[in-house]
Amino acid sequence: MSDASANSASIAPEASFGDFFALLKPRVMTLVVFTALVGLLAAPTPVHPMIAFASILFIAIGGGASGALNMWWDADIDAIMKRTRKRPIPAGKVTESEALGFGVALSGLSTVMLGLASNWVAGGLLGFTIFFYVVIYTMWLKRWTPQNIVIGGAAGAFPPMIGWAVATGGVSIESVLMFCLTFMWTPPHFWALALFMRKDYDHAGVPMLTVTHGRRSTRIHIFVYTVLLAILALGAGVTSIGGPVYMAFAIVLNILFVKGAWDILNRDEDMSEVDNFKVERGFFKLSLLYLFLHFGVILVEAIMQRFGLGGW
Numbered sequence: 001m002s003d004a005s006a007n008s009a010s011i012a013p014e015a016s017f018g019d020f021f022a023l024l025k026p027r028v029m030t031l032v033v034f035t036a037l038v039g040l041l042a043a044p045t046p047v048h049p050m051i052a053f054a055s056i057l058f059i060a061i062g063g064g065a066s067g068a069l070n071m072w073w074d075a076d077i078d079a080i081m082k083r084t085r086k087r088p089i090p091a092g093k094v095t096e097s098e099a100l101g102f103g104v105a106l107s108g109l110s111t112v113m114l115g116l117a118s119n120w121v122a123g124g125l126l127g128f129t130i131f132f133y134v135v136i137y138t139m140w141l142k143r144w145t146p147q148n149i150v151i152g153g154a155a156g157a158f159p160p161m162i163g164w165a166v167a168t169g170g171v172s173i174e175s176v177l178m179f180c181l182t183f184m185w186t187p188p189h190f191w192a193l194a195l196f197m198r199k200d201y202d203h204a205g206v207p208m209l210t211v212t213h214g215r216r217s218t219r220i221h222i223f224v225y226t227v228l229l230a231i232l233a234l235g236a237g238v239t240s241i242g243g244p245v246y247m248a249f250a251i252v253l254n255i256l257f258v259k260g261a262w263d264i265l266n267r268d269e270d271m272s273e274v275d276n277f278k279v280e281r282g283f284f285k286l287s288l289l290y291l292f293l294h295f296g297v298i299l300v301e302a303i304m305q306r307f308g309l310g311g312w
């Protein structure tokens with residue numbers, strides 16, 4: 001942590017509830033929580049609504065806590081990047097030690113409470129996910145290798161597995177498939193953003209692919225990962241998490257996503273500067289819709305199958 005963030009450690013501002021809430025990265029966590037919810041509801045074992053509600057709440061708190069610890073460790077680079085400089089620590093609203101205490105307390109609490117409310121496979125997976133995001137991705141990979149997103153993306157792929165484990169007490173081929181879907185989705189999701197945020201990462205000295213290998217290589221990587229993701233997503237359609245409804249959506253969504261990646265690949269670099277990365281911004285937004293709809297339709301199939309409809 002640098003001088004920029006060290007400043008915020010010495011000021012003792014009156015932090016509001018909103019400042020602490022912002023430490024939880026609530027917008028990003030919406031999709032994390034949604035994928036966990038789908039994992040929980042798509043599982044074949046019914047869960048008591050109170051246990052389901054409590055479990056999702058603890059997963060949300062655990063995910064948020066990991067975001068707070070990410071902001072604590074990254075306060076120095078957050079202070080440099082335009083996109084992140086208004087976050088609570090660089091803005092001087094929350095001190096580093098407050099963020100650390102908040103993140104550690106909520107991480108411990110959410111993990112133990114999830115274990116008690118559901119089972120220790122789910123609790124253990126949540127604890128491991130927090131550890132993976134904070135220690136493996138944030139503290140180690142992010143500043144070390146341009147493959148940070150590819151490996152670190154595993155952290156964001158665990159939530160549907162956690163949800164599934166809440167319901168079944170274990171791991172299965174279905175939950176591993178949901179993991180793989182999110183895992184393959186993360187690189188195109190993030191690299192699209194990195195294309196139009198390259199200067200931020202450049203200034204902050206973070207070795208994102210756009211900085212180390214340039215935009216051209218990043219465009220190729222996005223396209224390759226998107227094609228692999230489409231193969232996986234369509235392949236999943238013929239397994240037990242899929243069915244005709246899933247397949248119909250997956251065909252449309254993946255054609256759109258691959259087309260978006262193709263457009264990114266074929267972009268004229270000067271033109272993208274002129275129109276302020278319109279295509280890349282559009283693809284980033286589409287990535288959010290893509291994952292949301294994929295998991296939405298997995299849930300629809302699971303519910304239909306429960307009523308003897310859907311599935312193959």
Ligand code: HEM
Pocket residue numbers: 027028029030031032035083137148149152153154155156157182186189190193288291
């Ligand atoms: C290592 C993996 C990932 C990286 C590096 C990454 C990176 C980012 C970044 C930098 C943003 C902009 C955030 C902001 O400025 O607030 C973002 C937005 C977002 N990410 Fe990711 N992401 C990752 C994985 C995920 C996963 C797994 C999910 C959900 C399943 C997710 C969901 C979202 C959502 C919903 C937004 C939009 C937030 C908004 O509306 O502002 N991300 N991502």
Ligand SMILES: CC(C)=CCC/C(C)=C/CC/C(C)=C/COP(=O)(O)OP(=O)(O)O
Pocket residue numbers: 025028032059062063064066070074084126129130133138142155156157159
């Ligand atoms: C249940 C649980 C523990 C879930 C965690 C899910 C998870 C790891 C989501 C990834 C979210 C994300 C924005 C990563 C980017 O970090 P970054 O530091 O590269 O992005 P930043 O620059 O916006 O901070």
